Amino acid sequence: MSFLQQDVPLSWYLLLSAILFSLGVVGFLIKRNLITVFMSIELMLNAVNLSFVTFAYQWHEVRGQIFVFFVMMVAAAEAAVGLAIIIAVFRVRSTLAVDRIDLMKL
Amino acid sequence: MHLILFFLFAGFCLAGAINLLVQTHPINSALSLIVVMTSLAVLYLLLGAEFLAIAQIIVYSGAVMVLFVFVVMLLNAGREERTLGSLAASRVGFPAVVALFAVLATIILHIHGLNAAHLGDGLSNAPGQSNLVLLSQVLFHELLLPFEVTSVLILIAILGAVALAHVEGSKLPNSETAAPK
Numbered sequence: 229m230s231f232l233q234q235d236v237p238l239s240w241y242l243l244l245s246a247i248l249f250s251l252g253v254v255g256f257l258i259k260r261n262l263i264t265v266f267m268s269i270e271l272m273l274n275a276v277n278l279s280f281v282t283f284a285y286q287w288h289e290v291r292g293q294i295f296v297f298f299v300m301m302v303a304a305a306e307a308a309v310g311l312a313i314i315i316a317v318f319r320v321r322s323t324l325a326v327d328r329i330d331l332m333k334l
Numbered sequence: 335m336h337l338i339l340f341f342l343f344a345g346f347c348l349a350g351a352i353n354l355l356v357q358t359h360p361i362n363s364a365l366s367l368i369v370v371m372t373s374l375a376v377l378y379l380l381l382g383a384e385f386l387a388i389a390q391i392i393v394y395s396g397a398v399m400v401l402f403v404f405v406v407m408l409l410n411a412g413r414e415e416r417t418l419g420s421l422a423a424s425r426v427g428f429p430a431v432v433a434l435f436a437v438l439a440t441i442i443l444h445i446h447g448l449n450a451a452h453l454g455d456g457l458s459n460a461p462g463q464s465n466l467v468l469l470s471q472v473l474f475h476e477l478l479l480p481f482e483v484t485s486v487l488i489l490i491a492i493l494g495a496v497a498l499a500h501v502e503g504s505k506l507p508n509s510e511t512a513a514p515k
Contacts, residue, residue, distance in 0.1 A: 235450035236340045246438040251351040257423040285381045305491035307398045311405045312498035
């Protein structure tokens with residue numbers, strides 16, 4: 229029964245956050261679809277939010293949670309604008325592959 | 335109980351994130367991202383952030399991911415084509431990611447004084463003081479100006495999204511007849 233009562237070290241939450249962030253970076257690098265690249269960015273934002281909540285728990289500080297709230301609002305705005313940009317890009321280029329959207333490439 | 339819930343939902347998180355990378359169809363990636371976000375909401379609950387858990391489900395798994403799924407279906411995005419990927423990503427990117435994770439993990443494992451998360455502990459141990467009360471007391475007193483500025487940001491984002499997605503010169507059907515009453 230002691231297993232059921234056991235507490236979780238906060239460093240595990242932080243490690244989970246680091247793993248999710250790294251997976252988001254990997255997705256950003258390997259995905260070849262504009263929408264999936266955008267989803268990887270959302271994954272990174274979520275990973276950072278988890279570490280904010282963990283540190284808010286650690287120091288009993290409510291401002292950490294408020295920061296997560298602001299990140300959520302900005303991420304929602306970012307998703308709306310980003311997806312509108314994706315729609316506009318698709319309308320011009322008729323593709324979502326990032327390799328073909330290379331107008332600004334050197 | 336806490337340990338079991340943590341392992342269960344951390345496992346869901348990791349499985350969803352890895353599935354996001356493995357899947358080639360954007361709709362599957364979007365659905366696995368919903369799994370990640372909903373499991374994160376449960377982890378927020380375990381850390382005593384009830385308001386953020388509900389906001390996570392409503393804003394992220396609800397609004398943002400519906401937007402993603404809607405755009406995937408609207409653009410009829412098919413299976414992504416496998417390309418070689420960029421040379422810079424494979425040469426510099428992956429070692430950089432490994433180094434980044436190694437640095438993060440080393441720092442995290444060397445932090446001293448981290449408490450253990452106990453189920454049921456919130457931000458304050460005062461009885462009867464909910465997370466929402468604590469949050470709104472700070473948010474609507476000290477941080478009122480940033481809160482209002484963010485609402486302006488959301489408004490600008492809505493206008494920007496409409497302006498970006500709007501096609502120049504296109505007319506809505508019956509736009510002449512639908513005069514304001």
